[in-house]
Amino acid sequence: MCFFLILIIIKFIILMKKILLSLFSSTLLFTSFTYAKSDRPLYSIGYAYIKVKDLPTANGINMRIQALPAANKKISIQLAGTLSNQSLSDNGRLRYVSIALGPAYALTSFIDLYATIGASGISYQPKENINKDNSSKSVSWGTGITFTSPQNITLTLGYEGSYFKMAGKSYPSYALISNIGYRF
Structure with missing residues (x-):
């Protein structure tokens, strides 16, 4: 004992x-x-609508950090992550996770465009076979726009895509992202 x-x-x-x-x-x-010598960091969190071909829709959370180096006032670096763990009504499960890094370019002091590249993974457990877990990893890419108000409140709208292969089939996916945040 x-x-x-x-x-x-x-x-x-x-x-x-x-x-x-x-x-x-x-x-x-x-x-x-x-x-790291950041002039105006941006933190945002929001909603991600994730759709993978032939699989149920997943809802997730997206978090983003953007840092503007003091040496350059136009180009910044941003890190984003998306996470979803969706329990399905038929005892199945869908998980999606991604992390991406990329540049952002300030068109004006109120509008930024960004692009990302990273890695993503998906895991789908169908109701027919609870013990079988289909999973795949892939490169992910994304783009979006960030609007900053004069009060430093930000709204980000973005897209993230990837392409998965599971059980010999191809599954393109996309995520529509909307975040709200604050630029310090």
């Missing part, structure tokens, strides 16, 4: 260590990205 209790405690400590290390590394990524 005591041995099993010690084993459970050790497994819990290992799990907590993994969680803390992943949180630490993601915190370093986002804070170093934002504070």
Whole structure:
């Protein structure tokens, strides 16, 4: 009995260590990205409508960080991520995740255009076979526009696309993204 209790405690400590290390590394990524001589960082969060051909629609969340280097007032760097974990009514499951990086160009002080390239992954578990999990990874690409109000509130409208292959079939996908955020 005591041995099993010690084993459970050790497994819990290992799990907590993994969680803390992943949180630490993601915190370093986002804070170093934002504070690296950034003049006006932009943080936004919003909704992602994700459609993969022949699969159910998924709703997700999109987060975006944009940093404008002090040396250049027109071109900035942005990092975006999309996440969806959709439980389906027929006991199936659809997961979508993507992370992308790319430049943004300021047309004016109120309008930015951006483009991204990154990686995305999808996992679909159909109702017919709960034990079968179809998954695929792909390159993703995207584009969009950010409007900034004089009060520094931002509205971002974007598109993200990718192309997956699962079980010998092709599945093009797209995500329509709308974010609201603040430019500091």
